Amino acid sequence: MKRWLGWLAVALSVALAWLAWHPPAPPEPSEIFVPLPPPLRADADRSRHLWRVVTQRIVWKAAADALRARLAEIEKPQTIVRREEVLVHAFDDPRSFTSFADAIRAQNEWRALGVEATVVKIDDEQAPYRVALGRFYLAAYAEQMQARLLKLGRPFAYERRTIKLRTWRFTFPPLPRREAEALWRRVKALGVADPILIREDRFQKMFGASLVPEAAGS
Known part of the structure; x- marks a missing residue:
């Protein structure tokens, strides 16, 4: 009996010594993956806080050149050039003419009444000439022309x-909101019709591809 107890004591001592040198390892935690949002691009974040002043579109090159020169009194503007669908209000003499001479006579009749009439060629082999009385891209001007022609009392044709x-707009480098508002007021004070304020990120989506490099836009 004593011998058995002695062996048991030795076995316990060995076990305790082994545990002292080899402590049980803690359970390994399972890996947890948390998706992180992609980092914001510095330029994208900056564009949300910048604004631009943009003029309304112009469809006449001479008018675009005149507006560019006027805006240069503030700062040299940047040019936006695009090809866009534009609604045209067209007024014509309702007649078609078989000969150019007849069309010229009709043109001169209108000019005698103060209308800037012009002979135009149309796609009609039998009567290839008409007299254009005016082309307008703004509804307000078209309404004025219509009232004028009605007052003259002569027949005319109208078509939309x-x-x-090709269209032109002008803008300036982007600015913080308050500075952009101050610039907008200066542009408005020049007599520019209805300039708009637009956030830089939206401007780039709408007009960025149409912004003319400075040398080409000058």
Whole structure:
């Protein structure tokens, strides 16, 4: 009996010594993956806080050149050039003419009444000439022309159609909101009709591809 107890004591001592040198390892935690949002691009974040002043579109090159020169009194503007669908209000003499001479006579009759009439060629082999009385891209001007022609009491034809034209707008480098508002007021004070304020990120989506490099826009 004593011998058995002695062996048991030795076995316990060995076990305790082994545990002292080899402590049980703690359970390994399972890996947890938390998706992180992609980092914001510095330029994208900056564009949300910047604004631009943009003019309304112009469809006449001469008018675009005149507006560019006027805006340069504040700062040299940047040019936006695009091809866009534009609604045209067209007024014509209702007649078609078989000969150019007849069309010229009709043109001169209108000019004698103060209308800037012009002979135009149309796609009609039998009567290839008409007299254009005016083309307008703004509804207000078209209404004025219509009232004028009605007052003259002569028949005329009116048509609305959409055509693709080259257009011009002008803008300036982007600014913080308050500075952009101050610039907007200066542009407005020059007599520029209805300039708009637009956030830089939206401007880039709408007009960025149409912004003319400075040398080409000058």
